[in-house]
Amino acid sequence: MRVQLKQRGFTIVELLIVIVVIGILAALVITTFTGIQKKARDTERQTDVKALHGQLEAYYAQYGAYPGLGTQGSNDGLNDSTWRGSFMKGLDAEALKDPKGSTQALCATPSTTCYGYAVFQTDGTTACTTAAADCALFTLTATLESGGTYFVKSNLN
Numbered sequence: 038m039r040v041q042l043k044q045r046g047f048t049i050v051e052l053l054i055v056i057v058v059i060g061i062l063a064a065l066v067i068t069t070f071t072g073i074q075k076k077a078r079d080t081e082r083q084t085d086v087k088a089l090h091g092q093l094e095a096y097y098a099q100y101g102a103y104p105g106l107g108t109q110g111s112n113d114g115l116n117d118s119t120w121r122g123s124f125m126k127g128l129d130a131e132a133l134k135d136p137k138g139s140t141q142a143l144c145a146t147p148s149t150t151c152y153g154y155a156v157f158q159t160d161g162t163t164a165c166t167t168a169a170a171d172c173a174l175f176t177l178t179a180t181l182e183s184g185g186t187y188f189v190k191s192n193l194n
Contacts, residue, residue, distance in 0.1 A: 075182040078136040082179040083188050085132040086152065089177055090190040092128045100124075103156050103165075103172040103192065115154065116142040135179070147187065153178035 097103055104114040104124075114120040118141075121128055133141045138150035147153030156165045156175040165172040179188045 072183075079181045079183055079188075081136050082152075082181060085135075086177050086179050086188055086190050088128070088132045089152070089154075092125045093175060093177075094193055095127075096125060097192070097194070103175045147178040147180050149180050149182075 093103055114124065115133070118130060121130065130141045133143055133152065135150050135152055140151075142151070143154040144151035145153065145155065154175065154177055156172045157163060158165060158171045159173040161174055173192075173194070175192050177190045181188055
């Protein structure tokens with residue numbers, strides 16, 4: 038009489054099934070995590086734009102105009118840390134930086150890595166060219182990742 042020993046272990050098919058199930062679960066987790074990160078960055082963008090909006094309105098209440106683009110076509114005041122330290126003391130410089138951006142500065146037009154700041158004269162179409170004396174309207178814009186839409190805040194007056 039022979040006694041056969043039963044081999045212990047998993048078959049190749051069983052191992053393949055386990056690997057496929059783990060792969061499917063990993064794909065679901067990665068997809069969900071990516072979506073959550075996009076929503077978190079979009080929320081941060083909205084918070085930053087709201088903080089900038091509040092600071093710009095406080096500046097307007099005190100000086101009667103919004104910071105202009107300056108003579109060189111740049112956001113001289115808002116992008117200069119010394120100027121912000123004097124005129125917008127409550128503004129955290131990180132609020133100027135898009136979560137995917139690398140610089141603490143505003144751009145003339147919004148992009149995926151930079152908030153847009155456009156400031157106009159009272160007609161709403163002519164850009165400000167002088168040192169904020171004629172800047173009566175503004176628009177802050179952030180490009181959102183979810184859906185490629187924009188989050189826009191404008192002046193209150």
